[in-house]
Amino acid sequence: MTAQGSRVSYQQRNKVESETLRTFKAERPSEYFSHLDDDLAAFKAYDSQRENLYRFGLTFPPEFFNNKSLIDLGSGTGEATVSLARWGAICTLVEMNPDALEVAKRVFSQHTNNFNQHSFINSSLYDLDLDLLKESFDISSSSGVFTHVADKAKAFGILASLAKPGGYVLYGDRNTLGGLQEMLQRYAIYQLGGQSDEKIVEIAEILFSEDIDRSQRSVARRTRRAIIFDRWVIQQQDDPSVNEVLTFFEQEGLEYVSSWPRIDFPGRGNSVLSDPRNLPALRDGARLIESLWMVLNKGESENILSCNPIQNNEKFYDQLEVIGESLRNHQINDRVDVGQLIDKFIHLGSSVTTNNAILSERLEQFSLEVQEFLKMIEASNDPQDIRKRIDSFKILFRGYTGVRHVDYVAFKPR
Numbered sequence: 343m344t345a346q347g348s349r350v351s352y353q354q355r356n357k358v359e360s361e362t363l364r365t366f367k368a369e370r371p372s373e374y375f376s377h378l379d380d381d382l383a384a385f386k387a388y389d390s391q392r393e394n395l396y397r398f399g400l401t402f403p404p405e406f407f408n409n410k411s412l413i414d415l416g417s418g419t420g421e422a423t424v425s426l427a428r429w430g431a432i433c434t435l436v437e438m439n440p441d442a443l444e445v446a447k448r449v450f451s452q453h454t455n456n457f458n459q460h461s462f463i464n465s466s467l468y469d470l471d472l473d474l475l476k477e478s479f480d481i482s483s484s485s486g487v488f489t490h491v492a493d494k495a496k497a498f499g500i501l502a503s504l505a506k507p508g509g510y511v512l513y514g515d516r517n518t519l520g521g522l523q524e525m526l527q528r529y530a531i532y533q534l535g536g537q538s539d540e541k542i543v544e545i546a547e548i549l550f551s552e553d554i555d556r557s558q559r560s561v562a563r564r565t566r567r568a569i570i571f572d573r574w575v576i577q578q579q580d581d582p583s584v585n586e587v588l589t590f591f592e593q594e595g596l597e598y599v600s601s602w603p604r605i606d607f608p609g610r611g612n613s614v615l616s617d618p619r620n621l622p623a624l625r626d627g628a629r630l631i632e633s634l635w636m637v638l639n640k641g642e643s644e645n646i647l648s649c650n651p652i653q654n655n656e657k658f659y660d661q662l663e664v665i666g667e668s669l670r671n672h673q674i675n676d677r678v679d680v681g682q683l684i685d686k687f688i689h690l691g692s693s694v695t696t697n698n699a700i701l702s703e704r705l706e707q708f709s710l711e712v713q714e715f716l717k718m719i720e721a722s723n724d725p726q727d728i729r730k731r732i733d734s735f736k737i738l739f740r741g742y743t744g745v746r747h748v749d750y751v752a753f754k755p756r
């Protein structure tokens with residue numbers, strides 16, 4: 343579905359909602375720490391990761407939440423929201439799964455000291471009384487929810503309408519290309535006979551146990567079943583591209599503020615004269631970034647190296663430094679040896695020729711592995727056999743298996 347055309351019937355919306363509810367009642371996807379024996383230690387680790395995200399990733403710091411009214415749509419068990427309450431936000435949690443909301447109440451009573459100031463509404467986000475609630479929150483937020491609903495455009499409209507003019511909208515969800523490998527995983531699981539919850543669990547454990555192990559070791563320590571239900575059992579999983587999200591913002595009169603991971607292309611002008619909200623530039627930059635998200639599997643350092651066409655080229659950087667120094671603080675009476683300066687540029691040019699186009703090599707390798715994988719799924723119905731081949735891949739389904747989730751901040755002008 344695209345941002346523009348949304349004509350979803352009430353029946354269709356209800357059908358998706360009841361299927362989503364069934365899956366997430368069976369396994370709650372947002373239990374990151376509340377189910378663990380070492381709840382407090384796990385909570386602290388998760389809470390500190392939330393601070394990292396907001397302070398350093400989104401640059402929307404915890405102090406900003408103090409005394410702000412905040413509504414969170416599809417809060418799940420409230421584990422991702424409780425940090426915002428601890429930073430001073432007065433929260434209204436909206437969640438259609440009553441079991442998840444009960445856990446949220448427990449989480450809030452354990453980890454905040456002003457439980458009674460927060461509200462918990464058991465409702466679909468579509469059934470909120472907007473006449474009552476619209477434009478009444480400093481911050482409206484929703485994360486990991488719209489990807490599971492039938493009418494994203496309508497959900498966005500609701501989210502945007504809840505924020506006051508001059509307020510902020512926080513939105514997080516999976517990304518189309520960043521989540522492409524996960525879609526390939528779904529395809530394989532269903533093709534190989536994953537037609538019931540238990541069969542999906544069985545096949546996922548054979549094919550993608552490495553991916554599940556990695557997720558379990560992360561700060562959000564979900565159970566294996568919760569991970570499998572959230573990735574492959576859930577049926578409605580329609581991940582928007584960055585461009586679709588930017589279109590939603592535009593349609594709702596919101597202005598892009600920041601995101602994590604960043605969608606801003608590093609080459610954009612960022613002097614005080616440039617407009618950080620320049621939509622065409624954001625849209626273009628995002629397309630490059632998304633192709634990177636699709637193939638990333640080793641995390642942070644790779645993020646930089648994959649973009650870098652001159653990786654490992656110390657000679658180039660040394661030469662660049664020499665050039666920078668040679669004209670630095672150039673003054674009226676300074677003499678320049680033009681021949682030497684030209685030589686320096688010749689050196690620079692020749693040091694770039696060590697072409698190490700990591701990103702294009704990776705994209706090519708990724709494409710080859712996907713082709714091989716698709717042929718294998720056609721030819722074999724033995725998951726063990728396919729797993730052996732997956733283990734020989736370099737990129738596909740290895741490590742992080744793509745950058746799946748993106749968080750955005752938008753501003754609602756006065």
Ligand SMILES: C[S@@+](CC[C@H](N)C(=O)[O-])C[C@H]1O[C@@H](n2cnc3c(N)ncnc32)[C@H](O)[C@@H]1O
Nearest residue numbers: 371372416417418422438439466467485486487
């Ligand atoms: C993947 S969880 C995310 C939970 C939480 N926002 C987080 O980031 O941890 C998705 C949640 O959205 C809820 N949800 C899905 N559709 C909804 C709807 N139409 N109205 C309200 N909640 C919904 C689900 O019940 C589930 O708890």
